[in-house]
Amino acid sequence: MRSWWRSTPAAEDAAPPEPTAPPPPAEPAEDERRGWFSRLRAGLAKSSARLTDGINAIFTRRRLDDVALGELEDLLIASDMGVGVAEEVVDALRKTRFGQEVSPEEVRGALATEVVRLVQPVQKPLALDVAKKPFVILVIGVNGSGKTTTIGKLARRYQDEGRRVVLAAGDTFRAAAVEQLQIWGERAGCPVITRPQGADAAGLAYDALEMARRDGADVLLIDTAGRLHNKADLMAELQKIVRVLKKLDPGAPHAVLLVLDATVGQNAHAQAEIFRQMVGVTGIVMTKLDGTAKGGVLVSLAEKYGIPIHLIGVGESAEDLRPFEAEPYARSLVGLEA
């Protein structure tokens, strides 16, 4: 596992000794400097390898008939794309290529084109409005999706860009969640506003915004406790956080990021739907895209809700949190070179 904060001497010095820090594992340095696309590709390669192999197996010197199309649909479904979108893609192929001899490359190209068509509209970077002081980002999602880690990486990013970042440890429920964010804060070198476990998260958010304003911070990142979207009381708590923030700044939160775990299946739809209804999600971050199956659900999410997809996580380090880009994403997903 790569660890940028340990491989950077300056950060090492700044951070106090960490009880949990393992010695830095050996890692080739050029890996750190690789372009983001190759990182994404490396991350996606494992999943797209399966998809690619499958497509090759189906289409090498083969007539595009109903059986072949059915198998292609199954392959798309197996990548979590969802039955509906998979059918759409296959229907598009059927209309143009049915009965033709097609090569795997052509099929992949057509598939990539279709994926790009669906996700291009939601490719929007997370833009900070510098006029907002601070620009308030609320980070939400179900348990274990990667909210705190995402905040840690974002904090590091903004801090490196020379912005003043304040973190609010709004997960006052889970054990040691506050400590987890504090460690991230120390690594990034930004203040973390905390309250004891069990404290009111909305009150904390209010205080944090007040304090961030007073300190002239550029960005306030507010962590929240993971919550299942079907728990009405927890969703109400989230609404309260938003309500309370608006008392200080009617425009806040300026961004509400929904963090989705890439391993999630079709339940991502329910999550997007309900979180959006409750607190108005402005963008999606998809984490853990460096596993095996993923991305598929992002395509169907894009089609259904059109919520901007800001960032994707393709690894452990801060640089691995990358802007989402439709074209390379689609091509990587179907196993094509950039």
Place this chain on the structure above:
Amino acid sequence: MFESLSNRLNEVFDRLRRRGTLSEDDVGAALREIRIALLEADVALPVVRDFVAAVRAEAVGQAVLRSVTPGQMVVKIVHDHLVKVLGGEEERGPSGGPAGLDLNAPAPVAVMLVGLQGSGKTTTAAKIGLRLKTRERKKVLMASLDVQRPAAQEQLAQLGRQTGVATLPIVAGERPVAIARRALQVARGEGYDVVLLDTAGRLHVNEELMLEVAAVREATTPHQTLLVADAMTGQDAVNVAKAFAERTGLTGIVLTRVDGDARGGAALSMRAVTGKPIVFIGTGEKIDALEPFHPARIAGRILGMGDVVSLVERAAETADKDDADRLAARLEQGRFDLDDLASQLRQLRRMGGMSSMLGMLPGIGKIKRQIDAANLDEKLLARQEAIISSMTKSERKNPKLLNASRRIRIAQGSGTSVPEINRLLKQYQDMAGMMKKMKKLGQRGLMRHGLSALMPGGGGFHR
């Protein structure tokens, strides 16, 4: 979590039920629906294929075509296969209950938890620790081997303090294998029965970390290695389960966040791929929200037959036994007055709210969705209790006494309004009616028809 899958299958079978006879085309249509429903429920494709093929083999044929209720026949076939894929009836402990966690080895028994990041390992470790401590009177030591995630060891330590389960003191900079060895040493020295090893979350394709977990396994030879997986996992469940099974030698699976609304196909997928039992399910954020997995019950829940057994068991645990016996007797007699309703409301509150409760009742998924949509919360339960408390004893025994002026008095007494009282009484009448029908149908009838049999045709709840 299996709510949505059961809805889909219910829709299929609603159509089948309406027909007197069943053609092969109908079976084909039903199977296509089942396939899509299973896929949308995140059951992995290979598992879906096997499942549908097996159901088709049985469904298309004389037995179905000649049977009086062909829809029910298909329901039964699907149900039986679901049970089989989910673990079958054979997986039972000596007492006839679910097998649970097998700790039959010389102490200290090492139990290792593995899984992806964010699947819920640390929380599950604490839940298992508490369960073993309170229910099986085991002396448990928990140790976090997670040196990756910030404050992960601190999290387990805090959970240990919360649950009163011992945790291994944290030594800064210690590597996972060393921590695991030290945990076993301490356990041997201090006479612990069980050592729970909570490992760091890792991707199954991360070679370095998979080697590390293999090293921990070698050093500790855990008696149980449990894969902790999120119930919301999609198609990837098969890859994850396969990889962890190959590299860490799984003995079982713990499914977390079953209290979400994910369709839970991962349960079917992982069970089918690994052949390992699902030992526990995580059913809530509270530290005691861990339950054994019952294949037959969950299959029944998928099909909208409800999880009556779990309901009764949970009721028995929460309510005192007298209450439960009284309730059972009343249900059997089909008698049900407002006192019973009040005691049920109290129990509902104790048992963790309405939604989680209603999910267990047969065929009540549709009602549950309506309730969720209506944003009913536990405050309502308290208000309803207040209403009943404001009634006289005779009113509670005989709600027919409640004329308009009595209702106004009760509204004032309970700080509510007459419409609220009317709603409560309507609800009571509906429930009392159901109880009567339940008595008539008996347990077998209930299982066969689900709650839809209890609903008046085209009634408010039924679509």
